[in-house]
Amino acid sequence: MLGQHLKRNLTGYAFISPFIIGFLCFTLVPMVISLYLSFTKYNLFSPPRWVGMDNYIKMFSNDPKYLQSLKVTLLYVFIGVPMRLTFALFVAMILNTKSRMVGAYRTIYYLPSIIGGSVAVSIMWRNIFSDTGIINGLIGFFGLGPVSWFGNPSAALVMLISLSVWQFGSSMLIFLAGLKNIPSEMYEAASVDGASFFRKFFKITMPLLSSVILFNLVMQTISAFMTFVPAYIISKGEGGPMDGTLLYSLYLFRQAFMFNNMGYASAMAWVMLLLVGIMTGILFKTSKSWVFYESGGK
Amino acid sequence: MLAGCGGGNNAPAENAKNVEKPAESNQTATEAPAEPVTLRIAWWGGDTRHSYTQQVIDMYEAANPNVTIEPEYASFDDYWKKLAPQAAANRLPDIVQMDISYINQYGSNGQLEDMTPYLNKQIQVGDVNENVLATGKIGDKQFGVPLGVNVLGFQYDPALLKKAGVDSIPENWTWDQYKEIAMKAKAAGLFMDGSMAADVFFNYYLRTKGLALYNNEGTALGYEDDALFSDFFGMLSGLIADGAVPTQDKLSQNKGVIEESEIVKGTGVGVWQWSNQYVALQIAVNRPMELAQMPGPDMQKGLYMEPSMYWSITSNSKAKEEAAKFVDFWTNNAEANKLIKGERGVPISSKIKESVSTVLTDSGKQVFKFVADMEPVTSPMSPPVGSPEVVALLTDLAEQMNFGQIKPDTAAAQFRKEANSILANR
Numbered sequence: 001m002l003g004q005h006l007k008r009n010l011t012g013y014a015f016i017s018p019f020i021i022g023f024l025c026f027t028l029v030p031m032v033i034s035l036y037l038s039f040t041k042y043n044l045f046s047p048p049r050w051v052g053m054d055n056y057i058k059m060f061s062n063d064p065k066y067l068q069s070l071k072v073t074l075l076y077v078f079i080g081v082p083m084r085l086t087f088a089l090f091v092a093m094i095l096n097t098k099s100r101m102v103g104a105y106r107t108i109y110y111l112p113s114i115i116g117g118s119v120a121v122s123i124m125w126r127n128i129f130s131d132t133g134i135i136n137g138l139i140g141f142f143g144l145g146p147v148s149w150f151g152n153p154s155a156a157l158v159m160l161i162s163l164s165v166w167q168f169g170s171s172m173l174i175f176l177a178g179l180k181n182i183p184s185e186m187y188e189a190a191s192v193d194g195a196s197f198f199r200k201f202f203k204i205t206m207p208l209l210s211s212v213i214l215f216n217l218v219m220q221t222i223s224a225f226m227t228f229v230p231a232y233i234i235s236k237g238e239g240g241p242m243d244g245t246l247l248y249s250l251y252l253f254r255q256a257f258m259f260n261n262m263g264y265a266s267a268m269a270w271v272m273l274l275l276v277g278i279m280t281g282i283l284f285k286t287s288k289s290w291v292f293y294e295s296g297g298k
Numbered sequence: 299m300l301a302g303c304g305g306g307n308n309a310p311a312e313n314a315k316n317v318e319k320p321a322e323s324n325q326t327a328t329e330a331p332a333e334p335v336t337l338r339i340a341w342w343g344g345d346t347r348h349s350y351t352q353q354v355i356d357m358y359e360a361a362n363p364n365v366t367i368e369p370e371y372a373s374f375d376d377y378w379k380k381l382a383p384q385a386a387a388n389r390l391p392d393i394v395q396m397d398i399s400y401i402n403q404y405g406s407n408g409q410l411e412d413m414t415p416y417l418n419k420q421i422q423v424g425d426v427n428e429n430v431l432a433t434g435k436i437g438d439k440q441f442g443v444p445l446g447v448n449v450l451g452f453q454y455d456p457a458l459l460k461k462a463g464v465d466s467i468p469e470n471w472t473w474d475q476y477k478e479i480a481m482k483a484k485a486a487g488l489f490m491d492g493s494m495a496a497d498v499f500f501n502y503y504l505r506t507k508g509l510a511l512y513n514n515e516g517t518a519l520g521y522e523d524d525a526l527f528s529d530f531f532g533m534l535s536g537l538i539a540d541g542a543v544p545t546q547d548k549l550s551q552n553k554g555v556i557e558e559s560e561i562v563k564g565t566g567v568g569v570w571q572w573s574n575q576y577v578a579l580q581i582a583v584n585r586p587m588e589l590a591q592m593p594g595p596d597m598q599k600g601l602y603m604e605p606s607m608y609w610s611i612t613s614n615s616k617a618k619e620e621a622a623k624f625v626d627f628w629t630n631n632a633e634a635n636k637l638i639k640g641e642r643g644v645p646i647s648s649k650i651k652e653s654v655s656t657v658l659t660d661s662g663k664q665v666f667k668f669v670a671d672m673e674p675v676t677s678p679m680s681p682p683v684g685s686p687e688v689v690a691l692l693t694d695l696a697e698q699m700n701f702g703q704i705k706p707d708t709a710a711a712q713f714r715k716e717a718n719s720i721l722a723n724r
Contacts, residue, residue, distance in 0.1 A: 043724070044386040045407040131551060131558075151547025237375065238690075241550040242697060257379045259687040 038267035043260045055267035066268070068243045069251035072157060076247060077224045080161040085216055088168040092175035093205075106176070113169030122163070122233035126150075129159050153244025156235070160245055163230050171216045178212035179205070210291040218283055225276050228253065248272060333364060335620045338391035340370040341607075342377035347641060354634045358627050365620060385409050392615035393624060396442045396608040401434070402516065402683045404610070405441035411611040411618055412439040413625075420622035422630050425647040429678050433605045436680055442608025443625055446574070446643020449603060449672045450502060452491070452590040453576050454568025455561060455583065462486040462567060467590040473533065476593045480542040489566040490542045492559055493534060493549055496696035497689045499570065502592060503530045505677070506600035516683020518718050527710035535699040535706065546700035556582050573665050574606055574643050580661040587661070589668040601672060602679035606643030644669040685724065688717045 013020075038055055040048035059066045095106055112121075129135050129149040136146040149159045182205065190200050206213075228249040231239065239246030239254070252272070256265035341351060348371050355367045370391060372380055378400065384390050390409060404410050413434075417423050421443060423431055434442035452467065459466070462483040468475055480490035501511040503526070510520040521527075537543045544552075544560060552558040560566025562582050569579060573589065580587050592601055609628060611621045627634060632653045635645055639658065644666055645651050655666050695713055698704040704712075 041723075044382045045403070045409070131548075148547040148551060150551040151545070151549075236553065238693075240697065241546070242701060242703070243694070254690075257382075258690070259685070260382060261687075 034266045034269060037263050038270050040263045042262040044262060045260075048263065051263070055264045056271070058264070059267065059271065065243060065246070065251065069239070069246045069248050072239075072244065072246050073225065073248040075157060076161060076164070076227065077221060080164045081217070081220045081224050083161065084165045084168050084220060085171055085213070087165055088172040088216070089175050089209075089213075091168065092172045092179055095172075095176060096179045106173075110169040110173060113167045119229065119233055122230045125159070125163050125230070126234055150234075151241055153240075153242040156241060156244045160230055160234065160247075163234075164224065164227065171220060174212060174216055175209070178209045182208045207292040211293060214283065214287045214291050218280055221279055221283065222276055225249075225272065225279070334366070335364060335617045336366045336368060337393060337617060337621055337624060338368045338370060339393040339624070340372075340377070340381065340391040341395035342372055342374045344373075347371075350637045350639075350641065353637050354628070357631075357634055357637075358624060361627075362623075365624075367624070388614045390612040390614055392612060392617055392621045394610050394612060395445070396610040398433075398605060398607075398681050399684060399686060399689070401442050401608060401610065401681045402436055405436050405439065406683070409613055410441045411613050411615065412441065413443060413611060413622065414438075414440045416611075416619070416622040416625075420619055421626040423647075425649045426629075427603075427646070427648070427673060429676060430603050430605075430646050430673075432678050432680065433603060434608050434681075441681075442605070442610040443629060444603075444605035444608055444643070444646050445628065446606045446640060446645055447603040447669060448572040448574045448606050448643050449601065449669050449676070450498070450570070450592055451573060451668065451672075452568050452570055452592070453579060454588055454590060455564075455585055456588050457585065458488060458561075458564070458567045459483075462488055467588075470597065471590075471593050472595055473593050477533065477537070480537055481540065483567050484540065484542040487565075489544050489560045490537065491568050491570055492552070492561075492566060493538070493543050493700070494570045496531075496692045497684075500527075500530055500692065501682070502600045504600075505602070505679075506594065506596040508599060510682065512682045512684050512688075512721070514683070516685075516721060516724075518721055519714060524707070524710035524714060527713060528706035531696060531699050531709065532706040534696070535702070538700050539702065546697060549700070550697070572604065572606075573669055574640075576665050576668075577659065577661045580664075587664075589664060591672065598675045599677055601676045603669075603673065603676050604679075640666065685720055687720050691716055691720070 037048060039050060039052060041051050041054075042048035091109055095102060095109065099105070127133055131146060131148070135149070140146060147155055149155045186204050186208075187200055190204060195203070226249055227247055231245045231247040231250045232253070235241075235245045235250075237250075237254075237258075239250050248268070249272075252265050252268045255261045255268065339355070341347070343351070351371070352369060355369060359365060359367060368391075370380075371377075374397075377395075381390070381394065385404065385407075394404075396404065396410075401410070413421065417440065423443075430444060430447055431440075433447075434440055434444055454467070456466070459479075462479070463486060464479050464482055467479075483490040497511065504510055504521055507521075507526065509526070512518075513520045534543075538545060543549075544566075552560075556562065556579060559569065559582075561569055561579070564585075568590075571579075576587075576589060591597060594600075609625045611618050611625070615621055628638075629645075629647055630650065632650060635650045635654050636657050638645075638654075640654060640662060645654060651666065651670070655663060658666065692713060695704065695709045699706055699709050
C-alpha cells in the first residue's frame with residue numbers, strides 16, 4: 001500500500017529533488033551549523049570551542065561597537081523606510097495620471113532601483129557627495145556649506161539614507177499596481193460630492209491601498225535591515241567616520257571576515273533574524289487596526 | 299636564452315641537494331626532473347601585478363617543462379576571505395603570498411612550512427642581508443621569504459618645504475624638529491602632511507624606545523607605560539588642532555584617494571608612508587620629490603626593513619621542493635626581476651637589486667637608493683603576533699582623538715583594556 005503510494009509520487013519527488021537537495025545543502029544545513037557556531041568561539045583555524053551563551057552576552061554587555069551598529073541600523077530603517085515609501089507613493093500617484101509619455105517616465109523612475117544596489121552607484125554617490133561634488137556645489141549656491149559628508153558621522157548616515165530613498169522604484173511599481181486597482185468610479189463619486197483632493201486621498205486612496213502599503217513596509221524593512229553594499233563601499237569597509245555608517249551587516253561582515261570571529265558573527269546573524277522576525281511580527285499585529293481588506297481580511 | 303638562465307640558477311641547488319642527501323634514495327627518486335608537477339600559487343594585487351606575475355610564471359614554465367602552475371589571484375580583501383576557508387579545509391595552494399599581519403597567524407596555526415631546510419639548497423639566499431631574511435622568521439622557523447622590502451619615511455616636495463622657509467629636512471631630525479617644521483608650514487599656509495597610520499607609526503615610535511606594540515607571544519601589548527601612547531597620539535592630534543595637519547573630516551574623506559591628497563593639490567608638504575608607495579605618488583604629484591628618513595631620537599632602533607609580502611610554502615603542499623624552486627626563481631632570476639621591476643618592494647638579493655636598477659624609472663631609482671641607504675641602519679624585526687582587530691581598535695581611537703572627542707590619556711587606558719582583552723582571548 002505504502003509502496004504503491006510512494007511509486008505514484010516518485011515522479012513528483014524526482015522533479016522537486018533539485019530544490020530539496022539545494023534547500024538541504026545550501027539553506028538548512030548551513031543554518032543549523034551557524035546556530036551551532038553561534039555558541040562557539042571559532043576562528044577557522046582551530047576547531048570551534050563551545051562557549052555557551054558568551055557571544056550573546058558579550059553583544060549586549062561588552063561591545064559598544066555592536067550597540068552602535070544596532071543604533072545606526074535602527075536609524076537607517078526607521079528614517080529610511082518611511083521616507084522611501086512616502087516618496088515612492090508620491091511618484092506613483094504622479095505616474096498614475098493619464099499622460100502620453102507615462103511609459104517612458106515609469107521606466108526612467110524605475111531605473112535607479114535596477115542599478116541601485118550596485119558598486120558603481122555607491123561609488124557615484126561617493127563622488128556626488130564629495131567636497132567638490134554636486135551636492136556641496138548646490139548648497140554652496142545658496143550660501144551654505146560645504147558640508148563634509150564623509151567627515152561628519154551623522155552627515156554620512158544622511159547620505160546613506162538618501163541613497164536608499166533614491167532607490168524607490170520597486171516599491172513605486174507595486175504602489176502603481178495598487179493604485180490602478182482602485183476603481184475610478186469612487187473618485188468620480190467623491191468629486192460629485194465635492195470632496196477635496198486630500199479628502200479623497202485619505203478616505204479612498206489610503207484605505208484601499210493599505211494592504212499594498214503593508215506589503216511594501218514589510219519587504220522594505222527586511223531589506224533595509226540587511227543593507228550592506230552601499231555602507232561597505234562608501235565607508236571603504238570600515239563603517240566610518242566614527243562608526244557613523246556602521247550598519248549591522250557591515251559590522252557582522254567585519255567580525256566574520258576581517259577579524260575571523262566566526263562564532264560571534266553567527267550569533268550576530270541569529271540576533272538579526274530574531275530582530276527582523278519581531279519587527280515583522282509587530283507590523284502584522286498592528287496592521288489589523290489599519291489595513292483594510294475588501295474581503296474582510298479572511 | 300631564458301631557459302638557460304633559469305637552468306643556470308637551479309643547477310647549483312640541484313648539485314647541493316644530491317651531495318646532501320645521497321642516502322635518501324626514496325626521496326631522490328620522487329625528485330626526478332621529468333616528474334610532472336602541478337603547483338597552485340595564490341597572490342593578491344591589482345591588474346599590473348597580475349599581468350607581470352603571469353609573465354614570470356610563463357617564463358618559469360618554459361624553463362621547467364615538467365611544472366604546470368595554476369595561478370589564483372584576488373584583491374587584498376577578497377584574498378583573505380578565500381584563503382581562510384581553504385586553510386580550514388586544508389586545501390591551501392602550494393605557494394601563497396603572505397602579509398606581515400597574517401603570517402604569524404597562519405604560521406603558528408601550522409598552515410605554513412618551515413622553509414629553513416630549503417635555504418641555500420633550493421632557495422639561494424647568499425646575497426640576502428640577514429636582517430631582511432629574518433623578517434620572515436618566527437622563533438627559529440622561516441615561515442616566509444620576503445619578496446621585497448620597504449622602509450618608512452617622509453616623502454615630500456622640496457619646493458613646498460622651501461616655501462615654508464625650511465631649506466631641507468635636517469639629517470637625523472627629531473620629533474621636536476618635525477613639530478617645528480610643521481608649524482612653519484602652517485604659518486606659510488601649507489599642511490605638513492596627512493597624518494600617520496596609527497598602528498604602523500606608533501609601533502615605530504615604541505621601537506625607538508626598545509619596545510613594540512605587541513609582546514613576543516602576542517598575548518598582550520608590548521609596553522607598560524601609557525604615557526608613551528598619550529605622548530605620541532597627543533602629538534599627532536595636537537598638530538591637527540594646531541592646523542598643521544588637515545582635520546579628521548578631510549582625512550576621512552581623502553583616505554585612499556591619492557589624487558585628493560594635499561601634496562598632489564600642492565597644499566601639503568609631504569606624506570608619511572612606505573617606500574614602495576613613492577613611485578605612484580610621484581606620478582600623481584608630477585613635481586620633483588624627495589625621500590627623508592624617520593624622525594628620532596633613536597631612529598636606528600625603530601627603523602626596520604618591512605617585508606612588503608612573502609612567499610610561503612604551505613604545510614599541505616604535496617610538492618614543497620618544487621615550490622621552493624619557484625621561490626628561488628623569483629628571488630634570484632635576473633630576467634624575471636626585470637619584469638617585476640621592484641613592484642613588490644625592493645628585491646632582497648643585492649645582485650638582483652643591482653641588475654634591476656638599470657631598468658627603473660627615476661623615481662624607482664630614488665626608492666632603491668633610499669632603501670639601500672637605510673638598510674645598514676635598520677634593526678631586526680620579526681612579524682608581530684598582532685590582530686587585525688587590535689589594529690582596527692587603535693585606528694578607531696586615533697580617529698576619535700583627532701576629532702577631539704577623547705583625550706589621549708583616556709584613549710591610552712581604553713586601548714590597553716580592550717586590546718589586552720582581544721589578545722588574551724584569541
